[in-house]
Amino acid sequence: MTFQxxxxxxLVLIVAGLGGIGYFEWRMAAQVRTLKAFVEGYVFSDAVMACERAQSSTPFKWNGGKSTSVIGLNSVKADKYTVSASYTLVADNVYCDYDPIKRKAEIGSSFLERE
Structure with a gap:
């Protein structure tokens, strides 16, 4: 009887622990989504200005563009010490990657192939 x-x-402790972990994951995911939305909103105007000023053979026209969309904030961990961030905009099938750290825009570049 004692064994049972x-x-x-x-079993009750394991279920309670798993429930606590699930709740913690849910709260952290909500905070990460909020932080990502804040950063994307903060970076958006800078990205549009930098993309429109970037030199390229194909002009990037966000204002007055017929088809515009925001791909959003992306990040790639190049190695265990370096994380590259990019905010990507598309206007009339012209892609523009904006680096919020360097405040530099590249038109028509592939984010994954960038230096």
Missing amino acids: KIVVAL
């Missing part, structure tokens, strides 16, 4: 009580108690 111990097994039930351990």
Whole structure:
């Protein structure tokens, strides 16, 4: 009888622990989504200005563009010490990657192939 009580108690503790982990994951995911939305909103106007000023054979026209969309904030971990960030905009099938750290825009570049 004692063995059964111990097994039930351990099972209850495991279920409670898994529930706590699930709740913590849910709260962290909500905070990350909020932080990402804040950063994207903060970076958006700088990205549009930098993309429109960037030199390229294909002009990037966000204002007055017929088809515009925001791909959003992306990041790639190049190695264990370096994370590259990019905010990508598309206007009339012209892609522009904006680096919020360097405040530099590249038109028609592939974010994954960038230096």
